[in-house]
Every structure is written in C-alpha cells, then in structure tokens.
Amino acid sequence: DTAVSQTPKYLVTQMGNDKSIKCEQNLGHDTMYWYKQDSKKFLKIMFSYNNKELIINETVPNRFSPKSPDKAHLNLHINSLELGDSAVYFCASSPYSGATDTQYFGPGTRLTVL
Amino acid sequence: DAKTTQPNSMESNEEEPVHLPCNHSTISGTDYIHWYRQLPSQGPEYVIHGLTSNVNNRMASLAIAEDRKSSTLILHRATLRDAAVYYCILRSGYALNFGKGTSLLVTP
DSSP states (O other), rough: OOOOOESSEEEOOTOOOOOOEEEEOSSSOEEEEEEETTTTTEEEEEEETTEEEEEEOOOOOEEEEEEETTTTEEEEEEOOOGGGGOOOEEEEEEESSTOOOOOOOOOEEEEEOO | OOOBBBOOOEEEETTSOOOEEOOOOTTTTOEEEEEEEETTOOOEEEEEESSSSEEEESEEEEEEETTTSEEEEESSSSSSGGEEEEEEESSSSOOOOOOOOEEEEEOO
C-alpha cells in the first residue's frame, strides 16, 4: 500500500555509467517531483511534472533527464555519472501543483558513485 | 523566494510541549507557511501549513504572528518518534524550497 515508491533503494555504480531511478505513485496525483539531498542534507527541487508535462526544471546538468510515461510514473535517468552525483534522490507527488497542496515523498534512493 | 531562519537544533523531554520557531521577515502576501519534517533515513513528511490564521491538525498546531514575520510549530506532547529535522518553508508556487531546518532531539 505504499503511496510513493522508488526503486532501487540503493544504487552503487562507477563513474561514467548511466543509471535510472524509477518512481511510482498510486495516489492518483497529477504532479510529481524529483528532489536531491546532498551530503550536507540540503534538499533541492530538480524537476516537476504535471500531467506528464514538465513544469519545473531547475538548474540541473543536462545529464539528468526525467521521463514521465504516464501520470503515475516519473523516472530519472542520469548519464555519465560523476562523483558529485552521489546523493539521496527523493520522488514526491501532489494532487495538483499549487502553493497549498501537500507533497508526499517516497523513501529515497541513495546513489553512490565510485 | 523569501527566506526562513530556524535554530539549528532544539531539545525536548518526552511528553512535554515543543515550540519550534521560524522567522520569515521578508514573507510576501502570497506566501503560505508550510512545515515538513524528515525522520532519520526517511523522506520528508507534511506536518501543517497556514496563511494568516493559526491552524491545528492531528499532528501539530501552527501559530502565525499577526504581522506574519514569524511562526511557531507546536508539538503538544513530544514523543521519541517526533525526533526529526523540521523544515519551515515559504511557498507561493509549485516547489518546496527546503532550508537547513531544526534538528529536534527528544529525550526520555
């Protein structure tokens, strides 16, 4: 009955590899997000999709590409991984995309780049 | 985005009330005040939000100053499970812009 799920939970990979993180929500929400939490614990928004359309694209290297095959899924693909990409990545969803909605977060994916 | 200032850490005894302050002197009229918390090794979790009036829900209360330049999250009876980082966030658009938050330690 997990509301927002992410796979994998842990991802260890070598520099230069390409990897994907998957996110699914079963809440029927229209909007999904990707956040990155670095080693200093700062959480920053990366992307947001509303009904499969990109609505937020913060200053993120173009090696990061989100893909939303449908409203319930938002995957994050990362090309040519670098050491600095090591972080915990959180997916979130919300009913719509406004200042009063509640965001529901997944458990996170800990990415370690060696 | 308008910024918030929170203490780095606070400590509370179990079963006592906790008042977590947040200063936001540059808040704009359209900014909602949101509180989220992040328990260890988990994703952030919504706590409460408000605009001008005080708000209560099953988790906490939010007291907003009349000039809206500060707010206080109130946990009425802290439990060990409330140990987390609490984030005060001003929001007028889609994204949540997290600051450093306050790390709350609850001792038995």
